[in-house]
Amino acid sequence: MKRLRIFKSCWHTAHDHDMIEAMKEFADVDLLINYTRRWDEKNRPIPENCEWVTHYEKGKYDLVILNIDQQCSNQNLNKAVLVRQMKQAIREVDTEVPIIFINHGTPIYPESYPDGKKSNNYVSEKLKKEILDIVYPDFMVINSHQAKKEWDYDNSRTIVHGMEAKEWIYDECREIRSATFITPAGIGDKYYNRSFLIAVIEELKEKYGISHQWIGQGGCFQPKGIKDYKEFLGKTLIYFNPTFASPMPRSRTEAMISGCCIVTTPQHDADTFIKDGENGFLVSPDNVEYAAQLIAKLIENPKLTAHIGKKGRETAIEIFNRDRYRKDWIKLLKDLNILK
């Protein structure tokens, strides 16, 4: 196998770290120095197969990987500027190099694209067109099968993330608590389904006297860094994922691989790997009463809950492992005739 040289910019450090580590045996990656996205070295070391570069050079690279999500439709955002500028800079000098866009989002953004509210799944056709206009005619990797259907772009494939289980902590002894880690700020209320999370938190507090841990929020657990976060997850009994449109949230997989019992909405393929009551639980994305009741019941039965969490961890290791992730990338790169 000829070793590849890839040009890319940083995006989410955790995702980049897992991807570049997964490509270690067949690729070196040049990361563009840019003023929008930096590598979060506090939380993830820069992989050995990475180097920093100031610009794209024609003839040097076998592949370019660019990152995008639905927010890149907003041209005032620096990350939207970055992806557009990178594509422009590359195509101005090189029309041949293959570009793969990793699309981290879904065409759901009701705050800016209210046309999506008219459809059952909130998909905005207008947003879809704007993002795909940036991507076209290049290839797109999408984080979930549901998102692939929603983007409805032929030149694409789903590759779900993969992580190294041994980089996460699993403790047989679980603390009797439930937790969620989604961003509290900015847009994405429907995307992250924050109103559902808030309603469940209130219901848990009022009806059952349970304080759910919205990680990073006032009064809740504040991780001091990735190590602290991993230790917390490794001992947490239940992880609740309320998201509606986030395609395969990493935080849920991290919790699953850490042995938390997962209570999740069935969105974005979760119902294909969570067997309700066996390795986790499914709750519909608006049934507040049921979700709160379920979490309360699981807290009352920690042994059974921990056992289900352990089963979920086995599922996560089987599905979301780095080896599978690496193989998916190799297959794609071979199918696209980039890796020979």
Added chain:
Amino acid sequence: MKKIGFVLFENYWQRKDIGSSRIRGHWIIKYMPNSELFIQGKQYDAIIFQKAYWKEMAREFKGVKIFDICDPDWLDGTELVSFMKEMDAITVPTENLKKALSEMTDKPIYVIQDSIDFEIMNKPKEHKERAKKVAWFGYSHNFDVLDPTLLKLRKLGLTLKVISDGSYNSSECTIENVKWNKDTWQNELQDADFCLLPEKLAGRWLFKSQNKTHQALALGLPVAKNAQDLERFMEAEERTKEIEEKYKWIRENCDVKKAAERMLEIINSIKK
């Protein structure tokens, strides 16, 4: 010919309509061949860091590096000294800034004064009547320079028009607030009879350039800096006389085309 990229303060910090980026970036790019707003990922021979402290790029970029600075940022705790170490040359708008920076670096420092893009400026205002309105323009964090002038404005029966990013309020005299906008600021300014731009002459304000004064004069508006000036510019005749004297100097000395030429000369003088 060298390909030149301008990393502007407003792009680096994701801000809009920043005065220094307009005057020392957009206007210069317009008249400098082979220059453009920096595109991330593109290869350049020279980079101008316009008040953009992009340390990673400054360290790694092998081409010509110019740091263009128009404020005494070290007074705000910015690590200016180590940033300048990575540069080939520094450009500043004032002699005072040059003098201060020369205590901090051995790198060559050149003065390129803030200039005017005359192609986009309105025709200078003509003065016919006794003044009724005086204008101040600038960022709202500088509003305090107006406070000592209000009583005098009331005595002279002048309305104060404030063109800014915020609103200035006082009951001492009649005030009209207008939001600064790149499409309307010139007309808004020319709606007044002259400008009032009092100056602070201490601390960080010693380093301020005369760019607002130059812009006002380019629009045919005399600039009052003190109470005597306010009285003097009440009559149309005085204002006409002032503009006749100053406009010629502005045209000859503050054309942004010259600033662009000078910047290019500096870039080309650096051999790497």
